[in-house]
Amino acid sequence: MNNQQTQRVPRRIASVIINSLKGGVVPRVGLPYITVGREAEIAALLHDLDLVAEGGASFRFLVGRYGSGKSFLLQTIRNHAMGRNFVVADADLSPERRLHGTKGQGLATYRELISNLSTKTRQEGGALTLVLERWISGIQAQVSMAGGVTADNPAFADEVERAIMAQIQQLQELVHGYDFGHLLSLYWRAHLEGDDQTKANVIRWFRGEYRTKSEARADLGVNIIITDDDWYDYLKLFATFFKGAGYEGLIILIDELVNLYKIPNAISRQYNYEKILTMYNDTLQGRAHNLGIIMGGTPQSIEDRRRGLYSYEALRSRLTQGRFASEGLADLLAPVIRLQPLTYEELLVLIEKLANIHAGLFGYERTITEDDLITFLQLEYGRVGADTHLTPREVIRDFVELLDILYQMPQLTIAEVLGSGQLSSPADGAGQSPDAGGASDAQFAEFEI
Numbered sequence: 001m002n003n004q005q006t007q008r009v010p011r012r013i014a015s016v017i018i019n020s021l022k023g024g025v026v027p028r029v030g031l032p033y034i035t036v037g038r039e040a041e042i043a044a045l046l047h048d049l050d051l052v053a054e055g056g057a058s059f060r061f062l063v064g065r066y067g068s069g070k071s072f073l074l075q076t077i078r079n080h081a082m083g084r085n086f087v088v089a090d091a092d093l094s095p096e097r098r099l100h101g102t103k104g105q106g107l108a109t110y111r112e113l114i115s116n117l118s119t120k121t122r123q124e125g126g127a128l129t130l131v132l133e134r135w136i137s138g139i140q141a142q143v144s145m146a147g148g149v150t151a152d153n154p155a156f157a158d159e160v161e162r163a164i165m166a167q168i169q170q171l172q173e174l175v176h177g178y179d180f181g182h183l184l185s186l187y188w189r190a191h192l193e194g195d196d197q198t199k200a201n202v203i204r205w206f207r208g209e210y211r212t213k214s215e216a217r218a219d220l221g222v223n224i225i226i227t228d229d230d231w232y233d234y235l236k237l238f239a240t241f242f243k244g245a246g247y248e249g250l251i252i253l254i255d256e257l258v259n260l261y262k263i264p265n266a267i268s269r270q271y272n273y274e275k276i277l278t279m280y281n282d283t284l285q286g287r288a289h290n291l292g293i294i295m296g297g298t299p300q301s302i303e304d305r306r307r308g309l310y311s312y313e314a315l316r317s318r319l320t321q322g323r324f325a326s327e328g329l330a331d332l333l334a335p336v337i338r339l340q341p342l343t344y345e346e347l348l349v350l351i352e353k354l355a356n357i358h359a360g361l362f363g364y365e366r367t368i369t370e371d372d373l374i375t376f377l378q379l380e381y382g383r384v385g386a387d388t389h390l391t392p393r394e395v396i397r398d399f400v401e402l403l404d405i406l407y408q409m410p411q412l413t414i415a416e417v418l419g420s421g422q423l424s425s426p427a428d429g430a431g432q433s434p435d436a437g438g439a440s441d442a443q444f445a446e447f448e449i
């Protein structure tokens with residue numbers, strides 16, 4: 001089994017992987033080194049990327065309890081999408097970030113998405129300016145190749161402007177497309193004239209940072225700003241624009257739907273669910289193009305008919321699985337993908353990968369054997385309640401802790417550490433789900449993996 005992990009992991013990436021997993025969060029880099037299982041789910045979501053690249057749209061829900069690997073799968077798809085030349089935006093919902101709100105909560109989600117805008121060459125976010133500059137450079141290259149007009153020709157700028165206006169014309173058919181296109185033309189002219197202040201103002205507008213129309217009118221001459229009510233319309237515009245700018249489209253990843261479930265006011269919850277319905281209908285009915293949306297939530301936040309998505313009848317009727325889907329017969333082409341637990345075999349492969357990465361990071365010869373790995377898993381799953389409440393997140397966190405202890409105290413054997421009780425115990429609530437009366441939703445949300 002040791003020959004399954006021969007890939008050398010760069011120390012910088014290995015450090016991010018180990019530290020993130022020990023902290024209970026998903027690493028933003030290095031996921032291919034530790035991905036196991038989920039082949040069917042990944043294949044289904046990659047099929048969606050193909051559809052989006054062809055001009056279509058898609059919408060999926062990933063459903064899994066805390067620590068089941070939901071956020072890990074979202075990050076895996078994020079990496080795949082960037083590798084396929086998509087622009088990706090991701091955000092976690094919170095009490096301050098919702099899909100709809102009367103106090104800027106919807107706009108806060110939009111700002112987070114735009115702030116986290118990422119591409120293959122800017123994976124850490126903040127890629128909006130890069131995309132706009134690439135858009136202009138791409139059109140300049142097209143004009144130069146098509147007409148043989150070089151940049152030093154006085155007619156070059158006019159030809160580029162005509163090509164830009166032709167692209168902008170396509171956006172003007174969409175809601176708010178005229179103002180969106182006007183701002184793009186402002187950015188181009190500011191680029192041409194070296195007007196960095198106007199370029200910065202346009203970026204600020206696209207980020208949703210103008211709070212009043214009068215301020216936007218004074219700076220940019222537009223009588224509109226992005227608001228709680230219409231921010232999603234601008235994501236659709238961005239998706240179409242990104243396609244014209246040389247990308248395959250826009251993929252939006254939104255996690256922690258449980259924060260909508262927790263909204264105490266029923267009317268506010270319904271408004272948020274109505275926004276989801278609008279997004280869902282747009283993608284499935286062909287009113288959005290080059291746009292993929294994936295949302296992650298717990299089973300309770302989706303299926304609870306009193307407060308979850310299923311409390312909104314229009315969503316429940318669309319998302320409830322049919323008569324033939326059951327355990328072992330999952331429909332991965334349905335809007336809702338329910339994550340099944342990783343098998344023992346998959347977890348065994350995963351922890352062996354981590355053992356090798358840890359040894360490479362700290363520069364020691366790995367001594368932990370396959371029998372040791374099996375013993376560790378047997379101990380983890382032999383605890384009371386493990387069958388129903390232990391998640392990959394807790395197993396991974398315990399295992400990294402075990403590796404750290406063995407590295408720092410080489411005089412100990414793995415048998416001594418496993419028998420010492422130094423690893424966390426489910427009696428502390430680490431392995432309990434919210435339904436089991438353990439940690440609260442807020443506590444679990446901190447360690448989503």
